[in-house]
Amino acid sequence: MSEKILTMKLLKERYGVCRLDKTELIPEWAKNSDFFSITRTSDELSIVCSQDNIPDDIKYEKDWRILEIQGPLDFSLIGILASISKILAQNGISIFAISTYDTDYILVKNKDIDNAIESLIKERYEVIG
Template sequence: MAVTVRLVPLAGRYGIARLAPGAPLPAWGDGPGFVSLTRTADELSVVCLQDRIPADVRRDLDWRCLALAGPFAFGEAGIVASVVGPVSAHGLGVFVASTFDGDHLLVKAADFAAACGLLAAAGHRIDPAEAGEGEGRA
């Protein structure tokens, strides 16, 4: 494998919410832990710790997050593919969010241990999990 990535498991369970494309940025989406807000012509997606997402919002819960320790150069090829490939090749679903300095791989909590094993077997380094399921590392 040409690319080796250090992955940092973030504490807590994450949710992915879908709002209408013209919805205002929700105050509940901001706070500790990883947060990603993405607007397209079709939707506003919010990724945050799941306990902040209101029950009346369309959402998918029980995701765990692995931060790809960057930063990575914009032209550096294969970073995301190197972590998505081993996981998806074994039938596990993923959700990926990117930032200026790095990327975040989310997998269902029920698949988290298996995903970490697959990533380690592919040559990636998994840091020890952060303690607890509460507030995540920002």
């Protein structure tokens, strides 16, 4: 049997991807989960956090699950996100990706998570959690 390529961990919570105005301050509710990501650009303030923390008046996409690539990953590694996104795209699964200094996170809609995990396991990825 072939050796696994990488190990990914499925985080337990469901997450939302929020869009706020570029001028807004970073809200406290965004920081109240084990995982959150905040990105400000010249066009928007984008926040990923536990969907249970997002107020009703915020524009967001809900029901995302997160697969964390177990790191840390070396900056010299090439094609990790491309490989994973290709596998998922071939199975009709769209993603939202977040990269940090140590690793990458792949967000997949909850309705697609079982199919995503199956697809990755078939391609020698290990998924835990």
